[in-house]
Amino acid sequence: MSYQNEITIKMEFKEAKNKFVQTWGALGSQWGINKTMAQIHALLMVSHEPVSMEDIMEELQISRGNASMNLRALMDWGIVYKEYKAGERREFFTAEKDLDELAVKISRERSKREIKPALKVLKEVSSIQSDNTEAEKHFVDQTTKLYDFVLKADNVLDKITEYKDNWLAKLVVKIMK
Amino acid sequence: MSYQNEITIKMEFKEAKNKFVQTWGALGSQWGINKTMAQIHALLMVSHEPVSMEDIMEELQISRGNASMNLRALMDWGIVYKEYKAGERREFFTAEKDLDELAVKISRERSKREIKPALKVLKEVSSIQSDNTEAEKHFVDQTTKLYDFVLKADNVLDKITEYKDNWLAKLVVKIMK
DNA sequence: TTAAACTTTCAAAAAAAAATGAAAGTTTGT
DNA sequence: ACAAACTTTCATTTTTTTTTGAAAGTTTAA
The missing domain is CATH 1.10.287 (Helix Hairpins)
Known part of the structure; x- marks a missing residue:
């Protein structure tokens, strides 16, 4: 497989992921859940590995405060968990996937x-x-x-x-x- | 029954009705339905007779435009109906009560x-x-x-x-x- | 056909909700 | 105990949603 193809596929994945996150966010709004909260949840749902706050901010283009507050809300709902990685200072987050x-x-x-x-x-x-x-x-x-x-x-x-x-x-x- | 008692009971009814309408409106917000739309629906649900737009505006203290748009939305959802009274020019509204x-x-x-x-x-x-x-x-x-x-x-x-x-x-x- | 009695529309205003970001707080390793 | 590395808080700003109200539209009766 050529380099060009690989890039094409990668783009497709990123686009699909982005579309899913946006759609889930919009659906959240319609059901009385704030957009960012739904988006963070969507992102964690489809993430293979625990994600750091930094990465969430980066992927969704949101501020630190926003990320922090919505992660807290998701944890209060019991559908997102904090995880600690050995040797890592910062916290990682995972969604309930079942x-x-x-x-x-x-x-x-x-x-x-x-x-x-x-x-x-x-x-x-x-x-x-x-x-x-x-x-x-x-x-x-x-x-x-x-x-x-x-x-x-x-x-x-x-x-x-x-x-x-x-x-x-x-x-x-x-x-x- | 004294005049005083009658007034007391009437107040209780109005208070209860108001509380119900407010609560239903708040619940609507939490479920992604706008407050006024939920309130109008609540009002019609507990109204014995069809209600005119004028009365809805008066009871909920909302503008004509707001009442009109939300009644339209409720009719689009198929849960509120227009009714015409014989000899009356204006339109009346009822909610699906079942x-x-x-x-x-x-x-x-x-x-x-x-x-x-x-x-x-x-x-x-x-x-x-x-x-x-x-x-x-x-x-x-x-x-x-x-x-x-x-x-x-x-x-x-x-x-x-x-x-x-x-x-x-x-x-x-x-x-x- | 006209006008009175209504209802609807939609641009602008207001209100409500969400997001920002800098300061305060916390935790951990040395 | 200190400071580096991180997270949380919350007053302020921004965005989104809702409401207003006046003009346009519609219907009905005479």
Whole structure:
């Protein structure tokens, strides 16, 4: 294989990697996760070896502070880990690469951070006493239904996390009967 | 019941409604849906009767343009409907109130708008030819796994929408064995 | 056809969220 | 204990997203 070809292939890889990172970042934005956080995660997901903060900054063209804060956030979510290399002073980072484990962790965190607090409010507002106007009856009825629905959906997520290994495949089989 | 009590109860209702609308709006933000859009949806969800644009503007303290654009977006999502009242010039709006139907519509739209395009990119980037470096092998391997995973997850959503009635309850039963 | 009663559009303004970078903090080897 | 090598913090700046509001557009009734 010629030198020219080798360069061509290398470019292709870099382009593909970049496209993946950009796409994952954009998807993150649409799901309420900040772009850089999603990009760092994407980068670590497809990196063979642990990556230093310096390299992350370089590849994504972001500042040290930005990298630091988003890595911290990813570690708080439990989907990125710090690693220490023997004889190396600086820290390296790796992403959770097992996709089932990743899904489980994201589900758990979103449940804890967002769904549980929302449930609390739903319970609260659906508990106003009111057998008065139609409007009030409808409000209580609708928020109660919403509470039940969200609670059930949240429990499904909980159950899913118990399956751990291969829950998605099992789920597909069951759903399809 | 005294006049004073009636006022007290009315206030409680308004407070509860307001709290619900605010909470739903905040939840929307965290999930990549703009606050006003989520608030309008919340308002319509718990409203007994169709609501005019004027009333939405008044209750949420937003401009005409904002109300118009977000109502349009909600209708594009298929979860809010225009209604015409006999003899009335202006338009009224109602939300999809059946929660199963709501979940189905949101799933379908997010699949179409976000997941399908992401899948296309995943397929593309995982298809670079490369049996060269470890880094490239890992990239192809990981993006291929991600493609399979996202595809499966997306299919689960599709299957769920076929169940339509009560899919959630059935799912819970199945999951729990 | 006209005008009143509405709704929609979109350029500009405002608000919210994210990123920067320099100073402060921490850790490790000598 | 010191200083080199690194990371974190946070006030400020930048970018992105959302909102406004006035002009343009539409519909309906007379």
